[in-house]
Amino acid sequence: MNDDQNQHYYKSLTRRIIVTMVVVSVIPLLLISGTIRYFFQVSYQEKVQDHLKVLIKKHRQNIDTFLSEKLANIKELGESYTFEELSNEAVLAERLKVLQEVYGRSFVDLGVVDEQGIQIAYAGPFKLRLADYSKAAWFNAALHNETYISDVFPGKRGIPHFIVTVLNEHAGKKWILRATVDFDSFNSLVENLRMGETGFAFILNRKGELQTKPRTEIVASTEPYASFLASNDALGEDVLLTDMPSKSGQDVIYVLSRLKNGDWILAFQQTAEDAYSALYTARRIALIIFALGVLCIVAVAVVLTRRVVARIMSADREKQMLNERVIEAGKLASLGELAAGIAHEINNPVAVMVEEAGWIQDLLEEEDLKESKNLEEFKQSLKQIRLQGVRCKEITHKLLSFARKTDPRPRDVQLNELVDEVVNLCQQRARYATVKINTELDPQLPPVHASPTEMQQVIMNLINNSLDAIDGRGGVVEVKTSTQDDYVVLEVGDNGPGIPEAYLPRIFDPFFTTKPVGKGTGLGLSICYGIITKMGGKISVSSAIEVGTTFHIRIPING
Amino acid sequence: MANDGERSSRIKLLLVDDEEAYVRILAKRLTRRNFEVTTAFSGVAGIQAARKEDFDVAVLDLKMEDVDGIEVLKVFKRMAPDMEVIMLTGHGSEQAAREGIQFGAFDYLTKPCELEDLIVKINEASGKHRQSSE
Numbered sequence: 001m002n003d004d005q006n007q008h009y010y011k012s013l014t015r016r017i018i019v020t021m022v023v024v025s026v027i028p029l030l031l032i033s034g035t036i037r038y039f040f041q042v043s044y045q046e047k048v049q050d051h052l053k054v055l056i057k058k059h060r061q062n063i064d065t066f067l068s069e070k071l072a073n074i075k076e077l078g079e080s081y082t083f084e085e086l087s088n089e090a091v092l093a094e095r096l097k098v099l100q101e102v103y104g105r106s107f108v109d110l111g112v113v114d115e116q117g118i119q120i121a122y123a124g125p126f127k128l129r130l131a132d133y134s135k136a137a138w139f140n141a142a143l144h145n146e147t148y149i150s151d152v153f154p155g156k157r158g159i160p161h162f163i164v165t166v167l168n169e170h171a172g173k174k175w176i177l178r179a180t181v182d183f184d185s186f187n188s189l190v191e192n193l194r195m196g197e198t199g200f201a202f203i204l205n206r207k208g209e210l211q212t213k214p215r216t217e218i219v220a221s222t223e224p225y226a227s228f229l230a231s232n233d234a235l236g237e238d239v240l241l242t243d244m245p246s247k248s249g250q251d252v253i254y255v256l257s258r259l260k261n262g263d264w265i266l267a268f269q270q271t272a273e274d275a276y277s278a279l280y281t282a283r284r285i286a287l288i289i290f291a292l293g294v295l296c297i298v299a300v301a302v303v304l305t306r307r308v309v310a311r312i313m314s315a316d317r318e319k320q321m322l323n324e325r326v327i328e329a330g331k332l333a334s335l336g337e338l339a340a341g342i343a344h345e346i347n348n349p350v351a352v353m354v355e356e357a358g359w360i361q362d363l364l365e366e367e368d369l370k371e372s373k374n375l376e377e378f379k380q381s382l383k384q385i386r387l388q389g390v391r392c393k394e395i396t397h398k399l400l401s402f403a404r405k406t407d408p409r410p411r412d413v414q415l416n417e418l419v420d421e422v423v424n425l426c427q428q429r430a431r432y433a434t435v436k437i438n439t440e441l442d443p444q445l446p447p448v449h450a451s452p453t454e455m456q457q458v459i460m461n462l463i464n465n466s467l468d469a470i471d472g473r474g475g476v477v478e479v480k481t482s483t484q485d486d487y488v489v490l491e492v493g494d495n496g497p498g499i500p501e502a503y504l505p506r507i508f509d510p511f512f513t514t515k516p517v518g519k520g521t522g523l524g525l526s527i528c529y530g531i532i533t534k535m536g537g538k539i540s541v542s543s544a545i546e547v548g549t550t551f552h553i554r555i556p557i558n559g
Numbered sequence: 560m561a562n563d564g565e566r567s568s569r570i571k572l573l574l575v576d577d578e579e580a581y582v583r584i585l586a587k588r589l590t591r592r593n594f595e596v597t598t599a600f601s602g603v604a605g606i607q608a609a610r611k612e613d614f615d616v617a618v619l620d621l622k623m624e625d626v627d628g629i630e631v632l633k634v635f636k637r638m639a640p641d642m643e644v645i646m647l648t649g650h651g652s653e654q655a656a657r658e659g660i661q662f663g664a665f666d667y668l669t670k671p672c673e674l675e676d677l678i679v680k681i682n683e684a685s686g687k688h689r690q691s692s693e
Contacts (some may be wrong), residue, residue: 193664344622344649348578355584362591393671446687 021301063104083170093123199270233503343396354389412447461524462492469496493550499543575605576620597602602626
């Protein structure tokens, strides 16, 4: 039950820490990346749109320049030569040749048309001499304008083209010099305007008719063309940029601008996805990085939290165990005090008993009792009473020797005597454990400055540990004293199972025990360590598995 | 008790211990061994007895209910500096006995002690007492 509660507690602790860590880490990440994403998107879109506008303006200028250049060529021709000269087809052909040499193939043909719309002279690849243009739309317009550029139309030749005309007068009669501009060379001006995968440009006239060949089919009646065509406002430099979904659902950017004094519209369109492809790529990368970041945060939070909680768990457990052991040690201490108290109290009655027996013995010496036939029996009984009294005395003495409140003050002690005392005390236990305790004591051993009770405790702990280690399997415990340089050496060894190497560094730690709970306090060796180091000595251990363990104690002689 | 010679040959003892049974039997046995024994069953009674009479040797238990043995010893040494004091202590309380020796006690024995050991100590103490008295 308690364990379940603990498990639940640690699980909810883990959950809380993970959630807190993730939320605290992700929220700033989200805010920062959201802000950056928004501003980056806005500025990038602005940049792309500005770029498109500039591009369209530049191309509009190019196209306008192209058209006005063609017009200027023709105008110059009309002014430089007389009607008679140009009516001569040989001269016209020669001029065309010169123009073509200078301006490439953009001029297809030249023609001179009279007031009635009859082409009286023609130079070019087609046979259009004396062709009648009186019904042609451009002719009417040309007749009323000094210069004129027509829309693209198939005309008599059946090939899309447009013409530029210049109106002149000769002998009171109007005549028109016209030139056909090659569609391909004009078309290439617009066709070159391409962006990315989907961006392309084209030209529409007022009626919404295509003046160039666009890459995909354009329906001029759809928005935004229709409204732009219908309105007359945006003349001149204005460039309109709108962004609306197409029929297929994709966002498309439209850039529109007027050409040729508003007669034509230069249009550019590109899908938003294509135009902002770099932005979208950056966005995708950022999203992936963000996702990875969140993943990392979650992973780190989970791993770290598990570790931290595991630490907390083990710390809690250690604390709990420590508490239990402290209680145990306390119990043991009070048990020792109780034993000492009992020993003290028993001393007096035992003393009385022994003396009473002595008194009877004294009385038996009197002559009248000497005759009694049971005199020998009396004497035997009294001797036994005295003997058992002495045994009681010895038991209480031993108990008191190891009780707590004994004298810890150091004085010169003979280690050999202490060893003998302790070994005697342990003999009983050793017999039960079928262990033989051998002593090898140096008779020349100098005294050491130590507290006898503490030294007894050390020897007692070591011998008891050895007995515990052998644990009823039978064996030998060797206790040796010797002198080495300025040290008295005490060795307590056994032929028990030995201490595993992994435990060796910890055996002197307080509360470290390999004995089952309740059997050992884990304090014995640490107390020994404390006592020996306090008096300037050293305690060490050598152990081999299945061979045995020996504790070595070195105490300075003049410490 | 009749003449001076006998009086001087018998050693006058004061036994102080709150364990009455022990004091009584010890007194009996010591009397039989030709000591002149007076008993006191508490520290206070011991001091009163010492005030009334002079003793050669006192046997004093250090652990008594009413007054601590060491305190009784100090009073004895002030009242009758010539009276030698042998202390009885429990085993493991030798520190108190060593303290007692510093305050002028003759020696100590751990309780329960052999009667013969006590007699030896008493004789040693009275020998010293006689010497210092002379």
